[in-house]
Amino acid sequence: LSPGWSAVIKMNAMLETPELPAVFDGVKLAAVAAVLYVIVRCLNLKSPTAPPDLYFQDSGLSRFLLKSCPLLTKEYIPPLIWGKSGHIQTALYGKMGRVRSPHPYGHRKFITMSDGATSTFDLFEPLAEHCVGDDITMVICPGIANHSEKQYIRTFVDYAQKNGYRCAVLNHLGALPNIELTSPRMFTYGCTWEFGAMVNYIKKTYPLTQLVVVGFSLGGNIVCKYLGETQANQEKVLCCVSVCQGYSALRAQETFMQWDQCRRFYNFLMADNMKKIILSHRQALFGDHVKKPQSLEDTDLSRLYTATSLMQIDDNVMRKFHGYNSLKEYYEEESCMRYLHRIYVPLMLVNAADDPLVHESLLTIPKSLSEKRENVMFVLPLHGGHLGFFEGSVLFPEPLTWMDKLVVEYANAICQWERNKSQCSDTEQVEADLE
Numbered sequence: 001l002s003p004g005w006s007a008v009i010k011m012n013a014m015l016e017t018p019e020l021p022a023v024f025d026g027v028k029l030a031a032v033a034a035v036l037y038v039i040v041r042c043l044n045l046k047s048p049t050a051p052p053d054l055y056f057q058d059s060g061l062s063r064f065l066l067k068s069c070p071l072l073t074k075e076y077i078p079p080l081i082w083g084k085s086g087h088i089q090t091a092l093y094g095k096m097g098r099v100r101s102p103h104p105y106g107h108r109k110f111i112t113m114s115d116g117a118t119s120t121f122d123l124f125e126p127l128a129e130h131c132v133g134d135d136i137t138m139v140i141c142p143g144i145a146n147h148s149e150k151q152y153i154r155t156f157v158d159y160a161q162k163n164g165y166r167c168a169v170l171n172h173l174g175a176l177p178n179i180e181l182t183s184p185r186m187f188t189y190g191c192t193w194e195f196g197a198m199v200n201y202i203k204k205t206y207p208l209t210q211l212v213v214v215g216f217s218l219g220g221n222i223v224c225k226y227l228g229e230t231q232a233n234q235e236k237v238l239c240c241v242s243v244c245q246g247y248s249a250l251r252a253q254e255t256f257m258q259w260d261q262c263r264r265f266y267n268f269l270m271a272d273n274m275k276k277i278i279l280s281h282r283q284a285l286f287g288d289h290v291k292k293p294q295s296l297e298d299t300d301l302s303r304l305y306t307a308t309s310l311m312q313i314d315d316n317v318m319r320k321f322h323g324y325n326s327l328k329e330y331y332e333e334e335s336c337m338r339y340l341h342r343i344y345v346p347l348m349l350v351n352a353a354d355d356p357l358v359h360e361s362l363l364t365i366p367k368s369l370s371e372k373r374e375n376v377m378f379v380l381p382l383h384g385g386h387l388g389f390f391e392g393s394v395l396f397p398e399p400l401t402w403m404d405k406l407v408v409e410y411a412n413a414i415c416q417w418e419r420n421k422s423q424c425s426d427t428e429q430v431e432a433d434l435e
Contacts, residue, residue: 043081043082043084043085043088044084044085044086044354044383045084047084047382047383048382049075049076049077049078049084049382049383050075050076050382051072051073051074051075051076051381052072052076052379052380052381052382053353053379053380053381054066054072054377054378054379054380055366055367055370055371055377055378055380056370056376056377056378057370057371057373057374059374061346061374061375061417062374062377064413064417065377065410065413065414065417068409068412068413068416068417069406069409069410069413070409071402071405071406071409072379072406076381076382076383076384076389076391076402077391078383078384078389078390078391078392079390079391079392079393079394079395079396079397080392080393080394080395081394081395082395083383083390083391083392083397084354084382084383085354085385086261086352086354086355086356086383086384086385086386086388087261087262087356087385088385088388089352089354089383089384089385089386089388089389089390090266090355090356090357090385090386090387090388092388092390092397093152093385093386093387093388094269094386096151097150097151097152097154097155098151098152098154098155098399098401099396099397099398099399100399101151101152101154101155101399102154102155102158102399103154104124104154104157104158104161104167105124106122106123106124106125106148106157106167106169107122107123108120108121108122108123109121109122109123109198109201111194111197111198111201112182113183113193113194113197115183115185116182116183117173117181117182117183117185117194118179118181118182118183119170119171119173119193119194119197119198120171120176120179121148121168121169121170121171121194121198121201122148122168122169122171123166123167123168124157124161124166124167124168124169125161125166126161126164126165126166127161127162127164128161128162128163128164129164130163130164130165130415131163131164131412131415131416132412132415132416132419134210134415134419135166135206135208135209135210136164136165136166136209136210136211136212136238136411136415137165137166137167137168137202137206137209137210137211137212138160138165138166138167138168138211138212138213138214138411139168139170139195139198139199139202139211139212139213139214139223140153140156140157140167140168140169140170140214140215140216140219141170141195141214141215141216141219141220141222141223142169142170142172142216142217142219143216143217143218143219143244143387144172144217144218144270144274145172145174145175145187145273145274145277146172146175146216146219147169147170147171147172147175147176148169148170148171149176152216152387152401153169153216155399155400155401155404156403156404156407157169159400159404159405159408160407160408163408163412165212165408165411166206166209168198168201168202170194170195170198170219172186172187172194173185173186173187173194174186174187174277174278174281175187175277177280180281180284181281181284181285182284183284184284184285184286184291184296184321185285185321186277186278186281186285186318186321188318188319188321188322188334189218189221189249189314189318189330189331189334189335190221190222190225190249190333190334190335190336191222191321191322191334192222192225192226192229195222195223195226196226196233199211199226199233203235203236209236210236210237210238210415210418211236211237211238212237212238212239212240212241212411212414212415213226213227213237213239213240213241214240214241214243214407215240215241215242215243215245216243216244216387217243217244217245217386217387218245219245220242220243220244220245220336220349221242221245221246221247221249221334221335221336222336223240223242224240224242224245224336224339224340224343224347225334225335225336225339227240227339227342227343227345228336228338228339228340228341228342228343229339229342231342231344234343234344234345237345238345238346238411238414238415238418239345239346239347239348239410239411239414240343240345240346240347240348241347241348241350241407241410241411242347242348242349242350243350243351243387243403243407244350244351244352244355244357244358244386244387245336245349245351245358246357246358246359246362247335247336247337247340247362247365247366248331248335248337248362248365249330249331249334249335250328250331250332250335251361251362252358252359252362253311253327253331255359255361255362256309256310256311257309257311258359260359261356261359262356263356263357263359264309266356266357267309267310267311268308268309270310271307271308271309271310271312271313274310274313275304275305275307275313278304278313278317279304282301285317286300286301296317296320296321300316300317300320303316304316304317311327314327314330314331315327315330318330337365340365340369340376341369341372341373343375343376344375345375346375346377346414346417347373347375347376347377348376348377348378348379348410349366349369349370349376349377349378349379350378350379350380350403350406351363351366351378351379351380352380352381352382352383352384352385352386352388352389353380353381353382353383354382354383354384354385355384355385355386356385356386357386358386363380366378379406381402384402384403387403388401389401389402389403389404390402
């Protein structure tokens with residue numbers, strides 16, 4: 001090349017070189033923007049905080065509850081950074097339960113069932129006088145495969161004790177690792193036998209006590225089904241609270257196989273946990289010496305190893321504990337949906353709108369019920385995930401959750417409502433006698 005052309009090429013190279021950093025800076029800026037967008041979307045940071053949506057009929061009871069339960073009309077404010085993500089709330093509940101969880105002291109009780117099963121529950125005495133001065137016992141049914149030693153149960157029990165409640169917590173049959181099964185049966189989605197035995201023990205041991213029934217997740221299904229099975233089960237019951245249940249396993253099974261909100265992934269994780277629990281009791285359930293249900297075969301054990309969903313486990317194992325002929329029959333009979341309209345005591349149903357396990361279509365069940373029954377209130381906060389409901393300012397959650405506070409606050413209000421009704425009745429009786 002001639003000296004002239006060389007000079008021109010060098011000049012162009014000098015002019016083009018400064019543009020390269022600008023291009024790279026643009027790429028970096030776009031990458032940072034994309035990451036921030038994903039973070040904002042995943043953490044749901046743009047979602048507002050608001051009071052929970054309430055569904056109820058206007059009545060004297062509902063007006064009293066709105067006045068006596070500030071949490072029903074107050075904003076629920078989750079931790080700023082991650083609290084608006086239902087997935088993170090659910091993951092934190094599932095992994096660590098609660099932060100700085102207390103260790104309430106209780107006594108373990110054993111009940112031998114008619115089929116030889118050994119049911120256990122833990123009993124915790126109140127640590128203070130109740131606000132109305134009465135003897136009140138909370139009978140509590142935990143979530144799937146849970147028991148009294150779970151951190152979220154310990155936190156709730158400690159708070160309830162300090163508010164004057166005796167607490168009885170059911171340990172699901174087969175859930176405690178140090179308690180062996182004494183019959184070829186485990187807890188199932190809607191079996192109320194063990195919960196009923198615990199309630200009967202409390203009624204017999206404390207004849208003057210009144211009951212507040214509380215169920216979390218699967219436990220919510222069990223307690224609602226128990227109350228609706230017979231009117232006698234509602235005797236001495238002041239109210240019932242169900243938190244984060246799905247109401248109908250038959251409807252839920254289709255949504256659990258969908259990848260929307262990662263439900264299929266959660267389904268796999270819960271199925272894997274159930275497999276571990278069942279296999280830890282395989283000698284009691286599948287051993288040669290065991291008198292198994294006629295429909296339960298050895299081939300079901302091999303199918304259990306390959307199961308990747310709760311539905312497969314329910315179909316191959318769980319339904320056969322009670323002799324159901326099909327998964328459809330099992331889900332229909334074990335779901336509380338067909339019993340809810342038979343509950344006459346005050347009933348509060350709580351779900352979170354961002355619960356990744358409970359599809360929004362299932363929430364039409366409590367909404368519809370609350371439109372027909374004066375005793376029912378459906379509470380639906382925007383956030384909380386599945387049994388999360390953490391509170392906190394920015395990053396670190398508080399030990400006590402919004403859920404813990406709401407259940408106790410509602411129970412206190414119902415106790416006061418019943419006390420007021422009793423006093424009014426006594427006054428009316430006195431006036432009638434004077435006339």
